[in-house]
Structure formats: structure tokens, C-alpha cells
Amino acid sequence: MGGRGVELDRSVPALLFKVGRYPLHQGSVGAVRSLGRVGVAVHAVVEDAFTPTALSRHLRGRHVWPTTGLEDPAALIDRLLWIGRRLPARAVLVPTDDEAALLAAGAQDRLAECFLLPKIDPDLPADLADKRGLYRRCLAHEVSAPDTRFPDDREQLLFHARELGYPVVVKNLAPWDRLRAPVVPGTTLVRSERALLASVGAPRGVLLQAYVPRESAQDWIVHLYAAPDGRCAPVFTGLKLRSWPPHAGVTTYARALANPGLARRSARLCRAIGYRGPADLDWRLDLRDGRYKLVDFNPRVGAQFRMFETDRGLDVVRALHLDLTGRAIPTGVQREGRRYVAEHLDVAAWVAYRGRVGVARPPGYPPARGGLEPAWLAWDDPLPAAATAVRALAAAVRRCGR
Structure with missing residues (x-):
């Protein structure tokens, strides 16, 4: 559970921030656990006091602020600074959705009063998260895309x-x-x-x-951290095996699998465009022509990032904290075969896929090993899983009622 050799600066807190009302956000719980388990004081913006994130035992402070995404961006920044001024020290800011990442990049000079965040071209994250902008970047840098x-x-x-x-x-x-x-x-x-x-x-x-037909495709995930000198480390790769809704939604079951060529391709793109910070890239391998096609570039921590860590316990959130506090990011080898499951969604996905995985598996696909990382269930932190079960059941009852 711990960092196993990753020493973070415990005097520097972290604040998790997202925009919009979706309380069942596994990436936020994962980030709280990742930093909290190694002694960092983690604070989070939450919709209410009973979200899974708010109930984590690793959370030091919860800031109830039910945003919608309809607010004036300047007002969001003002409120974020209001929270930052009440933290015990200048904090590492961890945006966990695209809107928060775009907001932070665009206002990085103002936010620097209270927060540590990567220095980046303020317009770049918006251009990458925008589908038209990403497609133009792909064409400009000769990166395959659908x-x-x-x-x-x-x-x-x-x-x-x-x-x-x-x-x-x-x-x-x-x-x-x-x-x-x-x-x-x-x-x-x-x-x-x-x-x-x-x-x-x-x-x-x-x-x-x-x-790209699912029988002719593999869906690959790349999570990385791009440092100020342009070096990308760590770079993790994995295979998406099920999603909800089926074949088009969020990852519900996946495995960490080394793909050195795809890792190099992703790092090369980040260097070419000058990207800095954590990133979550979705690639689809089209088996008909053998090309990896970039589907999404999320300029922030990915929801399933805890699937990936090195043999020294490094993940992208810990890499972010290390870099922004002036500490070296240690090298390491990806823990191969590690599995990830989003329990509240994978039950329905498993039924829809009839218990099978949803993509063509690569040659030499290894047997299950490397451990399982549930999105919610953790023996040292049980309340987020309980809150998720209650909320997911309530949502299912409302849908049935409609």
C-alpha cells in the first residue's frame, strides 16, 4: 500500500479539484489514497460530505462546493483561491477532470499564489481536450487518428x-x-x-x-508524466478490456501491459507539442492496417491511474507531487499484469460482454498476475466502497422507476 521507496515532501499538501456533479469519481479516491498513504495531507473539493472521496480515511480536509460547470470561470478561480488561502501551506493542485485542468492551465499565474502546478502553454490543454484541436495536432505531427x-x-x-x-x-x-x-x-x-x-x-x-470494429481493434491506455525538461517518466501502458456503456464508455476492466513502442510514440508526441504534467491518452490499434490511432488526449490524471505503478511504488500522481516539490522522480519498471476494475460499472459490463473481454487480445497475452486494484474497495479504507454501493443502488432504483 505504501510508496516502497518513493519519498514525498510531507510538508506540502495537495488539493484535488474537479468541475461538475459526478460524485462517483474513482480517480479522486485513487489520488487521495495514493498521496495519503505516503503521508501527504490531501484536501479535496467534493459535491457533498458523503461522496466516496469525502469519506476516505486518507483525506485530511473536505471542501464542500457543488459546482456545475455553468459558473463564470473567473468565479471558479476566485473560490479556488479562497480555499487555497485556508490551506496550511502552498499546495500541489491536482485537477481530476478536463474542465478543471483547462481552468488551472489558463489561470496558472493567478493560482501560483496558493498552488504548485506545472508550467505549460495556457492554451495547450484546451487545444488537446478539444476534439478538433487534437485532430489538427495529429495531422500536424503525423500521428494516426480515426x-x-x-x-x-x-x-x-x-x-x-x-x-x-x-x-x-x-x-x-x-x-x-x-x-x-x-x-x-x-x-x-x-x-x-x-x-x-x-x-x-x-x-x-x-x-x-x-x-473501428471491436473485433478488429485493441484499445490501449497510456498514462504518463511529462517533466519540465521534456522527459516523460513514468510512462505506463495498458489494455482496456471492458467499458460501460459497452465498447464506447469509461474503462471498467483493464490490465497493465508493457508496450514499449506505444510508450515511445506517446512520449515523442508530448515532447513535440511541449506538453507538461500528467496525461491520459487513449489509443485504438486498428488491426486491419496495424496503426495505433489516437482517440483522446486528456491533459490531467486519468480516472484509472492506480492501475499503473512502478516496482518502487511510483504512479503519475506521486510523480506530479515529486516534480512540483523539487524532488527527483525515481526510475522504475512498470508492474506488469496489474488489473484494474471499477466495481460499480463492471458488473453491468461483464453481463453485456457475457463474461468475456471486449477486444482482440494481443499475441502472447499473459495469464492474470500482478494483483488487482479495485476502484473503490480497499481494506484500509472501506467507507468509499460502501458509499459507492449505496449511491449506485439508489441510481439504479431511480432508473428502474423511470
Whole structure:
């Protein structure tokens, strides 16, 4: 459970921050445990006092602030600074969603009064989290990506969908849109023109992406930390095996698997664009042409980051704290085969996948080993799992009622 050789500066606290109301956020609980277990005082912005994050025994301070994403960004920064001034010392800021990461990067000079955060081009995270911006970056740096179209009206929507062919993937364009004016609830696989018109009321604000059939694909995850000198360490790689909703949603079951070529490709892209800080990249290997295609670049800590750690106990959140407090990031080898499961979602995913994994497995796929990292259940921190079970059950009852 501990750092096993990773020594963090315990005099420097950390504050976790996200925007929007989604209390069942496994990345926040993982970050609290990662830093809290090695003695760092962790504070977190939470929706209410009974979220899983708020109930973790490793949390030193909870700051109840139910944001929606509809607020004026300047007001969000003001409130964040208000919290920062009440912390015992200047803290490492850990954004755990895209909106928080974009907000922090854009206001990094103001936030430096109370927080430590990576120095980065203020516009770069927004450009990477925006699907149009990411696609342009891929083209500019000769990085493969799924064939993508950006319709401006209904006529272009239908034309581009026919051009790409059904089924086609529909996504919201920009991070803030999913909170303020979502066109689709998330990544949506549309199988016909009728379903497309039913799903997309106003074409502006969405993109269409060519679908790579699941039987011809592998979904790979890369989590890394990019230091100020451009070096990326650590760089972790893993394979997404199930998701919810099936084949298009968040990771519910995955395994850490070494993929040195993909690790080098991801680090090279970060150096080329000048990225700094933690990142979560989603790549889809198209087995039909053998190319890894970049699907998402999340400029922050990924929700399933605790799947990855080195043999010395280093993960990307600990790397962030080490770097921002002036400590060296130790080298190490990725713990191979380590599994991750988001319990509250993987039950439904397991049923949908009929107990199987959802992608073609690579040659030489090793047997299960390396340990299991549940998103919620931890023997030294049981309350987050209990809170998650209660909230997930309540949500299921409400859905059944509707």
C-alpha cells in the first residue's frame, strides 16, 4: 500500500479539484489514497460530505462546493483561491477532470499564489481536450487518428455520416460542452441515419468519427508524466478490456501491459507539442492496417491511474507531487499484469460482454498476475466502497422507476 521507496515532501499538501456533479469519481479516491498513504495531507473539493472521496480515511480536509460547470470561470478561480488561502501551506493542485485542468492551465499565474502546478502553454490543454484541436495536432505531427469530420449543419451531418459509413461514432467537440450544452451524453455509436437524426438535434458542437470494429481493434491506455525538461517518466501502458456503456464508455476492466513502442510514440508526441504534467491518452490499434490511432488526449490524471505503478511504488500522481516539490522522480519498471476494475460499472459490463473481454487480445497475452486494484474497495479504507454501493443502488432504483 505504501510508496516502497518513493519519498514525498510531507510538508506540502495537495488539493484535488474537479468541475461538475459526478460524485462517483474513482480517480479522486485513487489520488487521495495514493498521496495519503505516503503521508501527504490531501484536501479535496467534493459535491457533498458523503461522496466516496469525502469519506476516505486518507483525506485530511473536505471542501464542500457543488459546482456545475455553468459558473463564470473567473468565479471558479476566485473560490479556488479562497480555499487555497485556508490551506496550511502552498499546495500541489491536482485537477481530476478536463474542465478543471483547462481552468488551472489558463489561470496558472493567478493560482501560483496558493498552488504548485506545472508550467505549460495556457492554451495547450484546451487545444488537446478539444476534439478538433487534437485532430489538427495529429495531422500536424503525423500521428494516426480515426478519420474524423466536423459538420456545421444537418446537410453536412448526413453527408459526412454516409461518407464515413455506418455505424459511426458521435462525440461532443469540447470539454465544457458536455456540462453546459451536451449534444450527446457521451461517446455514442450510431448505427443508422434514423438513429443519427434522433441522437443529434443540432449538428454544431459534435464530431463524427469512423468506427473501428471491436473485433478488429485493441484499445490501449497510456498514462504518463511529462517533466519540465521534456522527459516523460513514468510512462505506463495498458489494455482496456471492458467499458460501460459497452465498447464506447469509461474503462471498467483493464490490465497493465508493457508496450514499449506505444510508450515511445506517446512520449515523442508530448515532447513535440511541449506538453507538461500528467496525461491520459487513449489509443485504438486498428488491426486491419496495424496503426495505433489516437482517440483522446486528456491533459490531467486519468480516472484509472492506480492501475499503473512502478516496482518502487511510483504512479503519475506521486510523480506530479515529486516534480512540483523539487524532488527527483525515481526510475522504475512498470508492474506488469496489474488489473484494474471499477466495481460499480463492471458488473453491468461483464453481463453485456457475457463474461468475456471486449477486444482482440494481443499475441502472447499473459495469464492474470500482478494483483488487482479495485476502484473503490480497499481494506484500509472501506467507507468509499460502501458509499459507492449505496449511491449506485439508489441510481439504479431511480432508473428502474423511470
